Amino acid sequence: MKELERDLGLSAVLAISIGAMIGSGIFILPALALGIAGPSVILAYFLAGLLVVPAALSKSEMATAMPEAGGTYIYIERGMGPLLGTVAGIGTWFSLSFKSALALVGGVPYLVLLFDLPVKPVALGLAAVLILVNILGAKQTGRLQVAIVVVMLAALGWFVAGSAASVQTPNYEPFFTGGAEGLLAATGLVFVSYAGVTKVASVAEEVEDPSRNIPLGILGSLAFTTVLYVAIVAIMVGVTEAGSIAGSLTPVAVAAEATLGTAGVLAVIAAAILALVSTANAGVLSSSRYPFAMSRDQLAPSTFATVSDRFGTPVTAITMTGVVVLILIAFVPILEIAKLASAFQILVFALVNMAVVAFRESEAEYAPAFESPLYPWMQIFGTVSGFLLLTQMGAVALVGAAVITVASVVWYLAYSRSKVVREGAATDLFRREVGRKVVDDTESFLTRETDDADGETILVALTSDASRERVRSLLTLGTDLVDPEKGTVTVVRFEEVPDQAPLDHAASVQSEGDVAFEERMSDLAADRDVHVEFGEIVSHDTKRAVVNLAEGLDVSAIVAEHERLRLRSRILGDPIDWVVRNAPCDVLLIENRGYDRPESIVLASDGGPYDPTTVAVADAIARSSSGTITLQFPMEDDQPDQRRQTIERYQDEIADVLSATVETDVRRADDGADRRPPDLIVQHGRTDRLGGGQQPHHYAGPETTEITVYPRASRSPSLPRRLVERLFF
Incomplete structure (x- = not known):
């Protein structure tokens, strides 16, 4: 030219x-x-x-x-x-x-x-x-x-x-x-x-x-x-x-x-x-x-x-x-x-x-x-x-x-x-400022979580019949999230009965499923280092029962399964969707494919900064299972070098505040076919994306368990902040 x-x-x-x-x-x-x-x-x-x-x-x-x-x-x-x-x-x-x-x-x-x-x-x-x-x-x-x-x-x-x-x-x-x-x-x-x-x-x-x-x-x-x-x-x-x-x-x-x-x-x-x-x-x-x-x-x-x-x-x-x-x-x-x-x-x-x-x-x-x-x-x-x-x-x-x-x-x-x-210089400037703010928030949150870990309770909510292996996986996840000496995991089987059936009668009759559940939990809780409680609740409305129990026990998080491809979830919505929107605590939805002390954990980003609550969940699991966290961030190959460098620096700063072993990974969003699937993917969920569950993650393999973390409403960033993070990050 x-x-x-x-x-x-x-x-x-x-x-x-x-x-x-x-x-x-x-x-x-x-x-x-x-x-x-x-x-x-x-x-x-x-x-x-x-x-x-x-x-x-x-x-x-x-x-x-x-x-x-x-x-x-x-x-x-x-x-x-x-x-x-x-x-x-x-x-x-x-x-x-x-x-x-x-x-x-x-x-x-x-x-x-x-x-x-x-x-x-x-x-x-x-x-x-x-x-x-x-x-x-x-x-x-x-x-x-x-x-x-x-x-x-x-x-x-x-x-x-x-x-x-x-x-x-x-x-x-x-x-x-x-x-x-x-x-x-x-x-x-x-x-x-x-x-x-x-x-x-x-x-x-x-x-x-x-x-x-x-x-x-x-x-x-x-x-x-x-x-x-x-x-x-x-x-x-x-x-x-x-x-x-x-x-x-x-x-x-x-x-x-x-x-x-x-x-x-x-x-x-x-x-x-x-x-x-x-x-x-x-x-x-x-x-x-x-x-x-x-x-x-x-x-x-x-x-x-x-x-x-x-x-x-x-x-x-x-x-x-x-x-x-x-x-x-x-x-x-x-x-x-x-x-x-x-x-x-x-x-x-x-x-x-x-x-x-x-x-x-x-x-x-x-x-x-x-x-x-x-x-x-x-x-x-x-x-x-x-x-x-x-x-x-x-x-x-x-x-x-x-x-x-x-x-x-x-x-x-x-x-x-x-x-x-x-990109303009201002874009990267704002991106770095957003990154610093998120890192500071994450560090403060992790410190606060450690200080407040005394006596915390995790509620494992079973809203449908589950096999022994699936219950064991949920219990294992719950115990990985609490302090072994001071935490409590409460496993509750929720049974919904028709409105015409009196609750006192339904509660007084112990079904075969109730017996099987109690026997199963007695065996599973016996070899745990964490204090485990369990029981059954009968109600006319399962979702409200879960939220009411979480409020009564002042739990820090609810752990529940979420079957993404189930027809009822896709058309009518799963009761757990309502729980996510109304729970007084964090909610962890698990796509359970055999969770068992994962060694390789991917903390996935959807293109924005990592949510502090989601980071804390991944760090707790990795710490309990002696696993390694990979901080994954999707990015197209044609993005400016300055953006890649800023994201990598942000990942390094996040890694410094975690207690687990951490690796970083910034690559194309559609790349991943050449890698070994991780044991676990932890990702941040948004209530406007429920609609039957998160879409399958492109890193997931047939045996990869996925956990989607929905922080309690008080921890969700404001709309202007979310817009700024989405715009500049």
Whole structure:
């Protein structure tokens, strides 16, 4: 694949960044902001510039670590993952296209002051010229930006210098016309005036010496433009009577006419046209790089990554961006959509600050030549202030940003997800934090279980007739779970009788099954190191009888068989299903294929972290039987290496808190045909998966017993935590 030529120097970087800012932000928005905040619009421009500083620093840092075409998309995609990267890429591409169209439509009214021209046709013509210039190459684009910015700044400088003496102090009173609320609303409105400061990062792959030129270009242009904005707005307010420029389509020209006469108006018109064309040009340049970069990452069709042999530019990406700009100019009320673009830019800046934190705190390869000062407070300030500004943008802007976000998510799920296996640095960061939390919880739980083991009782519930071997297996499992010296295993045979039959009569009659059960239990309990009790209970409702007995005995766990393939279980549900959902304790359902002190035990994960209760069960069994636990975790071969390493580290940390011998195993979910089946599989169960029992585990052999552990409700993690574990683990 062709590489983009690095031919943009510091002067071009400054020109692109300044040119991307000085446009509609100063030639159109002051009139609207003045109507909201009054003279305090001056402070609004200063505050907006201040609030952009965290994103400017964050982008400067990430641009020196990843000098690639795509800018914001690249940083958010690498830091926050391909899903949010898609949202940022598509949303920023649209918002920049909106801003380019707005700049062109907003610039033509200044031209109309001199010539009687139709606005839309002229704007369409200018857009076509800029598209052609961008197709010809970045060097031509950079040179054009330098020329435009030099002329534009000269005209604006004359306006400021020539008008300063005409400032009237009474024009600034009262300063806070709109109060604090109006000031914040105006700050949110003019925030977009600075959005272009970081757009040069989107062409970082074409910048010479990016580790030097990008930070200098971004921070230098932001400082310069903030001072210039404040000075121009202060002059505009100071030389005109209150309200004279509010709502005007050409506010700077109105102010210039009051101080510099016709010559000043002509200079401002020239500056405005050049500035707005410059903004549109920078917008087309940077926005076209978003589909280009997304295509290279398989988040967009490959045609957008094609670089022209003749011009060395992504012609298809530029052309598509140009078409969108032309359509917006021709058919869409751009001034109304401008707020939508602004709202999404604020959101993207917040994500940019979050991405820096993700890179710094993760173990991703990240070595920026420039580091943001005051980390992480600068990023926290930028993120919080960004979301606060969003609340000032109005319902339409927020809904529009939400629509763009949802559309981007749909695109990712429908097109990109199957093609991408990358993860963002934040994903692994959250995964490691989730892992640490689960390890701490598991260690605390195991310690607490050891301390509370005195006098604990395990209830073995027999809800159907069972052979001697099956009863012996259940009893063995129960004794493996308790302290041999202080624990108790209670084995109860539950018999359900029809509602018409009196319970006292049924209880007084000892059936052959009762006799056989008591004889069997007397023999089985005789050679146990654990205290064993047994008996029978007759009831009209077996499931409620089990739960009531568990509450009465204050048992720590119920052990029962669960026949997955039995027709009654599959159609009507087994009574033990209800027990699982209502038991005051843990419930262990056993698919019994001859449990007898297993030597090889698999602690199975369903793709999430291991449940502490399930870990404790496996550890107790392995400790009692001197067996070995294998921590199994399913993972496809195409998963990122970082995910595999994080899971393996998590398994090692879990192994360190267990008392049994432990091995780890991270491999494909469908692999296992080449291995010897274990004696026992222990897995975590969820109540929404009962429905006749767990599905057979792919590691299980014909003689492998499976135990599914359902922790008591008080130990189940909250829904938000389960969602976080499922999302990031």
